[in-house]
Amino acid sequence: MSHFKSKFHDELIANAAYIGTPGKGILAADESTGTIGKRLASINVENVESNRRALRELLFTTPGALQCISGVILFEETLYQKTAAGKPFVDVLKEGGVLPGIKVDKGTVELAGTNGETTTQGLDGLAQRCQKYYEAGARFAKWRAVLKIGPTEPSELAIHENAYGLARYAAICQENGLVPIVEPEILVDGTHDINKCAAVTERVLAACYKALNDHHVLLEGTLLKPNMVTPGSEAPKVSPEVIAEHTVRALLRTVPSAVPAVVFLSGGQSEEEATLNLNAMNKLKGKKPWSLSFSFGRALQQSTLKAWSGKEENVKKAQEAFLTRCKANSEATLGTYKGDAKLGAGAAESLHVKDYKY
Amino acid sequence: MSAFVGKYADELIKTAKYIATPGKGILAADESTGTIGKRLASINVENIESNRQALRELLFTAPDALQFLSGVILFEETLYQKTASGKPFVEVLEENGVVPGIKVDKGIVELAGTNGETTTQGLDSLGTRCAQYYKAGARFAKWRAVLKIGPTEPSELSIQQNAQGLARYAIICQENGLVPIVEPEILTDGPHDIAKCAAVTETVLAAVYKALNDHHVLLEGTLLKPNMVTPGSDSPKVPPQVVAEHTVTALRRTVPAAVPGIVFLSGGQSEEEATLNLNAMNKLEVLKPWTLSFSFGRALQQSTLKTWGGQKENVAKAQAVFLARCKANSAATLGKYSGTSAGGLASESLFVKDYKY
Numbered sequence: 234m235s236h237f238k239s240k241f242h243d244e245l246i247a248n249a250a251y252i253g254t255p256g257k258g259i260l261a262a263d264e265s266t267g268t269i270g271k272r273l274a275s276i277n278v279e280n281v282e283s284n285r286r287a288l289r290e291l292l293f294t295t296p297g298a299l300q301c302i303s304g305v306i307l308f309e310e311t312l313y314q315k316t317a318a319g320k321p322f323v324d325v326l327k328e329g330g331v332l333p334g335i336k337v338d339k340g341t342v343e344l345a346g347t348n349g350e351t352t353t354q355g356l357d358g359l360a361q362r363c364q365k366y367y368e369a370g371a372r373f374a375k376w377r378a379v380l381k382i383g384p385t386e387p388s389e390l391a392i393h394e395n396a397y398g399l400a401r402y403a404a405i406c407q408e409n410g411l412v413p414i415v416e417p418e419i420l421v422d423g424t425h426d427i428n429k430c431a432a433v434t435e436r437v438l439a440a441c442y443k444a445l446n447d448h449h450v451l452l453e454g455t456l457l458k459p460n461m462v463t464p465g466s467e468a469p470k471v472s473p474e475v476i477a478e479h480t481v482r483a484l485l486r487t488v489p490s491a492v493p494a495v496v497f498l499s500g501g502q503s504e505e506e507a508t509l510n511l512n513a514m515n516k517l518k519g520k521k522p523w524s525l526s527f528s529f530g531r532a533l534q535q536s537t538l539k540a541w542s543g544k545e546e547n548v549k550k551a552q553e554a555f556l557t558r559c560k561a562n563s564e565a566t567l568g569t570y571k572g573d574a575k576l577g578a579g580a581a582e583s584l585h586v587k588d589y590k591y
Numbered sequence: 592m593s594a595f596v597g598k599y600a601d602e603l604i605k606t607a608k609y610i611a612t613p614g615k616g617i618l619a620a621d622e623s624t625g626t627i628g629k630r631l632a633s634i635n636v637e638n639i640e641s642n643r644q645a646l647r648e649l650l651f652t653a654p655d656a657l658q659f660l661s662g663v664i665l666f667e668e669t670l671y672q673k674t675a676s677g678k679p680f681v682e683v684l685e686e687n688g689v690v691p692g693i694k695v696d697k698g699i700v701e702l703a704g705t706n707g708e709t710t711t712q713g714l715d716s717l718g719t720r721c722a723q724y725y726k727a728g729a730r731f732a733k734w735r736a737v738l739k740i741g742p743t744e745p746s747e748l749s750i751q752q753n754a755q756g757l758a759r760y761a762i763i764c765q766e767n768g769l770v771p772i773v774e775p776e777i778l779t780d781g782p783h784d785i786a787k788c789a790a791v792t793e794t795v796l797a798a799v800y801k802a803l804n805d806h807h808v809l810l811e812g813t814l815l816k817p818n819m820v821t822p823g824s825d826s827p828k829v830p831p832q833v834v835a836e837h838t839v840t841a842l843r844r845t846v847p848a849a850v851p852g853i854v855f856l857s858g859g860q861s862e863e864e865a866t867l868n869l870n871a872m873n874k875l876e877v878l879k880p881w882t883l884s885f886s887f888g889r890a891l892q893q894s895t896l897k898t899w900g901g902q903k904e905n906v907a908k909a910q911a912v913f914l915a916r917c918k919a920n921s922a923a924t925l926g927k928y929s930g931t932s933a934g935g936l937a938s939e940s941l942f943v944k945d946y947k948y
Contacts, residue, residue, distance in 0.1 A: 435593035439804035446797035452844050485849040486594070486810050490880050491840070520848045522880040 238451075241410040245454030248332060248372050249412045252456060253494025253524040256563050257303035259414075261498075261530035262289055263336035263375065265308055272534075278543035286314050291541060292534070293322055295552040299329030301563035306334040306375050306414075306528070313369065323370035334373040334414070335366045337402070341379055350391040353378050353398050356405070363409035373412040375458070375528075376402045381420045382433050382465065392440045400444035407454055414496065414528065416458035417441050421500045422587060423465035431462045431479045438487035452491040458528050459484075461497050461510055466585050473506075473513035480510075481517055481525075490522035497525070499532030501585025507532040508561045508570060515568030526566045531584045533558050536576075594809040599768040603812030606730050607770045610690055610814060611852025611882045614921050615661035617772075619856075619888035620647055621694035621733065623666055630892075636901035644672050649899060650892070651680055653910035657687035659921035664692040664733050664772075664886070671727065681728035692731040692772070693724045695760070699737055708749040711736050711756050714763070721767035731770035733816070733886075734760045739778045740791050740823065750798045758802035765812055772854065772886065774816035775799050779858050779942065781823035789820045789837045796845035810849040816856050816886050817842070819868055824859065824942055831864075835871035839879060848880035855883070857890030859942025865890040866919045866928055873926035884924045889941045891916050 239245070252259065264272065269288075270280035278284050289311050293299070305326055312335055315321050323333050337359060341351035353376060363374065378395035380387040395417060403413035417437050419430065438459065445452065462479040464471055484495060499507040507529060514525050527533075536558065541551035557574050564570040574580070610617065622630065627646075628638035636642050647669050651657070663684055670693055673679050681691050695717060699709035711734060721732065736753035738745040757773050764771035775795050777788065796817065803810065820837040822829055842853060857865040865887060872883050885891075895916070899909035916937070922928040 432593040435804065439801055443797055443801040446793065446845070482849070483593075486847050487804070488848075489844050489846065490848055490878060491844040520880050522848050522878050 239408050241407065242451065242454070244410065245407055245412050245451060249454050249456055250493045252303045252332060252373065252412070252496070253526065254303050255524055255566055257301060258527035258529070258562055258566055259304045259306060259334070259496050260292065260302050260533055261306045261528050262292060262311065262534075263306040263308045264530065266310065272538060273543070276538055276542045282310070284543060285310070288538075288541070289314065289322065290316050291548055291551055292537070292555060293325050295555045295559075298552075298556050298559045299326070299331050301559040302331050304332040304334050304373060306336055307371070308336055312366065312371060327370065332372045333370050334375060335371040335411070337362060337366070337374045337406070338376040344391060344394065347388055347391060348383060348386060350381065350386060350388060351379050352391070352394040356398070356401055359402065359405045360409055363406055363411050367410045371411060373414060373456070374406045375414040375416060377416045377418060379418050379420065380433075380437060382423045382425050382429060387419070387433060387437065392437055396437070396440040396444040399441055400448035400450060403445060403450045403455060404448045407451055412454055412456060413450075414456045414458045415441060415445070416498065418498055418500070419460050421460065421463060421466045421585065424467045425465040426468055427462060427464045427471055427475065427479050430464065431483050434460065434462050434483045435486050438483065442487060442489060452489055453493065455492060457488060457492055457495045458498055459495065460500055466501065466587070473509045476510045477513035477517050481514055481519070481521060484523070485520060488523065492523050494524045494526055496528035499527070499529045499584070501583060502532055503583050504532045504535055504558055504580040505574070505576060508558070508565045508574070509572060511562065512565035512568055512570040515566055524566070527562045529562065533562065535582065535584060536580045593804070593807065595762060595765065595807040596809065597766055599765065600809060600812065602768065603765055603770050603809060606690060607812050607814055608851045610661045610731065610770070610854075611884065612661050613882050613924055615659060616885035616887070616920055616924060617662040617664060617692070617854050618650065618660050618891055619664045619886050620650060620669065620892070621664040621666045622888065623698075624668065630896060631901070634896055634900050640668070642901065643668070646896075646899070647672065647680065648674050649906055649909055650895070650913060651683050653913045656910070656914045656917045657684070657689050659917040660689050662690040662692050662731060664694055665729070666694055670724065670729060685728065690730045691728050692733060693729040693769070695720060695724070695732045695764070696734040702749060702752065705746055705749060706741060706744060708739065708744060708746060709737050710749070710752040714756070714759055717760065717763045718767055721764055721769050725768045729769060731772060731814070732764045733772040733774060735774045735776060737776050737778065738791075738795060740781050740783050740787060745777070745791060745795065750795055754795070754798040754802040757799055758806035758808060761803060761808045761813060762806045765809055770812055770814065771808075772814045772816045773799060773803070774856065776856055776858070777818050779818070779821060779824045782825040783823040784826055785820060785822045785829055785833065785837050788822065789841050792818065792820050792841045793844055796841065800845060800847060810847055811851065813850060815846060815850055815853045817853065818858055819855055831867045831871035834868045835875050839872055839875055839877060842881075843877070843879075846881065850881050852882040852884060854886035857885070857887045857941070859940060860890055861940045862890045862893055862916055862937040863930075864940075866923045867930060869920065870923035870926055870928040873924060882924065885920045887920065891920070893939065893941055894937055
């Protein structure tokens with residue numbers, strides 16, 4: 234048959250559809266130990282397990298926030314952590330109607346002979362790891378492939394390697410009960426205009442869906458996490474409406490309607506930018522056979538992090554900042570965001586870091 | 592850029608969208624001289640130009656029929672023919688809101704080393720020919736690729752060759768102002784079940800859309816003409832609902848929403864079967880981001896042909912039969928067909944084993 238019919242067939246479809254519920258989206262809280270260290274350093278907080286745990290507890294126990302969230306992507310360490318009172322994070326999430334997810338890739342490595350292009354590792358023993366994560370309560374996974382735009386990039390090799398890596402990862406996840414989020418991120422770095430980004434995005438997504446078909450992946454049990462289509466970081470900005478048009482058009486040309494939802498990454502966009510762009514997409518008239526939502530990391534946490542600064546007495550304030558962003562993005566998935574969210578310190582701040590290493 | 596946006600881009604998008612108008616569909620009247628000869632022979636009519644002309648005039652002037660059609664695919668000879676009173680067929684169609692189309696492939700040839708698999712010819716000077724057809728009034732084209740299901744078929748070679756051929760044809764059409772209908776027909780011949788047909792259809796369509804992307808084809812200015820997903824001809828039949836579910840699922844998994852319309856071929860299905868299956872698809876309560884319509888040859892003309900029998904005095908009766916099929920299929924595109932045109936000729940299977948076009 235075209236797609237592999239695993240014993241998790243119905244569950245995968247139900248979970249993928251649930252994550253795409255209008256009004257909800259994903260919190261990407263899967264920063265590796267190294268990466269979260271950089272975030273904590275930026276607010277002068279020591280990178281120790283108790284602080285990493287405290288930050289995630291702050292987010293997951295924010296009153297009212299989980300209603301806006303359908304899934305949270307976790308790093309392995311966090312999957313097994315508990316609240317200060319001893320309740321497993323996985324239970325906190327489940328009780329709040331949120332599916333726990335798990336980052337399963339093992340980072341990028343360079344492709345020899347290319348101009349700094351990369352492929353993603355993590356396939357070795359992936360099936361066993363997925364089984365373990367499923368037992369621990371995870372119901373979806375995430376794997377980040379990275380491509381860049383340049384005079385000769387992305388190369389056919391980079392596109393092929395990353396597309397087929399994603400497809401292999403996706404098939405293995407589905408065999409083991411996890412909905413795979415397929416993430417082919419095209420970095421925003423560069424001087425190119427929005428049309429170039431659109432052309433590359435369409436080429437990359439076409440390759441991804443061919444690879445997924447070759448690997449017999451059940452599209453109804455997957456999600457897509459792409460970049461929005463925007464000008465390069467060194468090119469003049471455009472309005473959210475222009476981003477919305479180019480992005481939705483690219484998706485209409487490449488993403489089959491069997492995919493229930495598209496959950497955008499925020500790249501280096503500021504919290505407010507990301508929300509306004511998502512909102513513009515959902516206001517766009519015309520065909521959109523998948524729901525359009527968010528899977529934001531920095532764009533959900535930045536002002537929360539700043540408000541917290543590692544201090545217990547700031548938790549309430551930080552949680553308010555987090556709830557504000559959650560609500561704004563929830564509205565953006567419905568096209569009803571009025572741009573009036575109280576901007577916390579840093580909400581309008583660009584989060585772009587050149588040549589960002591995750 | 593990803594999609595080629597030439598001087599005809601806006602027109603292509605507009606034409607493709609019009610052809611996909613709900614309530615309308617395509618009459619495939621592009622039988623080559625050889626093929627139409629077989630049809631005429633079946634009703635004891637001589638295969639000469641005047642008879643070929645008479646048949647097409649019968650169809651194109653059938654009172655009230657053209658309102659249910661958005662396009663007609665023509666063979667080259669017909670593109671330049673006129674009614675008995677001297678009016679070019681192209682004008683008759685245009686005046687009635689029907690877009691003239693043209694078959695541009697030059698038939699199939701075998702792929703050496705395969706088990707009877709084929710590829711389609713017709714790329715040589717295709718650009719020049721398209722430009723000529725555009726001048727003559729054509730605004731869309733059609734190219735038929737053929738695949739089959741067997742123990743080792745379709746092979747990777749056959750899928751690649753046919754997908755690439757379709758993509759190359761498609762971009763050349765768009766460069767010259769013609770909306771390409773992309774037709775990757777998977778023959779029904781065989782004892783396989785509907786699940787096998789579904790799997791093959793999904794694999795083939797995925798390859799086709801990858802090839803179209805590689806060739807920078809503007810999807811918004813194309814149409815797809817696929818087979819419905821059915822059991823093989825030597826396999827037990829299933830109800831229209833089952834055909835509909837498998838077909839729509841396969842399309843949702845492979846055909847980007849940028850494509851405005853999908854116009855099914857009828858293969859060897861009887862007139863009534865084809866209409867009931869199309870109707871079931873349009874009744875299905877699932878998101879379908881393209882319109883689902885028809886591009887029928889035999890399944891629109893069979894009983895009309897028999898009623899005509901080549902006799903002038905039968906023309907009006909034959910035209911009434913043709914109108915009935917057009918109406919039925921129009922209703923089917925809206926999911927409103929109540930199956931009252933059934934019985935007799937309309938229920939006759941049109942399946943011919945190993946059918947050569």
